[in-house]
Amino acid sequence: MSTGWVKELPFAITVTDKTGKIIEMNDSSVQTFEKYGGKTLVGKNVADIHSDRACKKITEIIETKTANSYTIEKNGVKKLVYQTPWYQNGEYAGLVELSMVIPAEMPHYVRR
Template identity: 40%
Template sequence: MTTLDFSRWNDELDCAVTVCDTEGVVLYQNRRSREVNGDVQGRSLIPCHNERSRAIIRRLLDEGGRNVYTIQKRGVRKLIYQTAWRQNGVVGGLVEYSMELPDPMPHYVRE
């Protein structure tokens, strides 16, 4: 049986993981997030976004929930999945996953 080092497995993912607190201050970035965004730990992610995005982030931080969408940047399609994380039932911040999407990407309907 393989044991998983839960303190380090995020660094080996091939998607970017960024975690912030309720003020938007980045608490954690995995290796891929640092490669894509630079090391912004300890800094607010709010100034990096436009007004529309700031309003969405503020709503997620205030109410919880998720925001999911796709983008294309420099010819690369990505899925962005932002969701509130909670501690003892209270929103503690956001986690964002940014995943490159293959082209073409299969889609399956399962019932």
């Protein structure tokens, strides 16, 4: 993701192929995963930077082709994480993970 509109978005985008190999990272993703190697993670398996529990969930997402979303808080920073399969020509091609900082308290609206 060295070019285009996604490069400098203020949230992390990490893309894997169908084997779990990281194929793209935007600037925020590189920064988020700096302690694991940052840009050098491209070409490595996503399992290399996730716990066994997280790897189990990633395997489930791959097998069921369903999205997974959750919030986390680390070092006082709350984030929304959204992981979803992506497709190319109708065939499963890998996973995309979006990770963005969100406010500690966030409005929620029910619209009709």
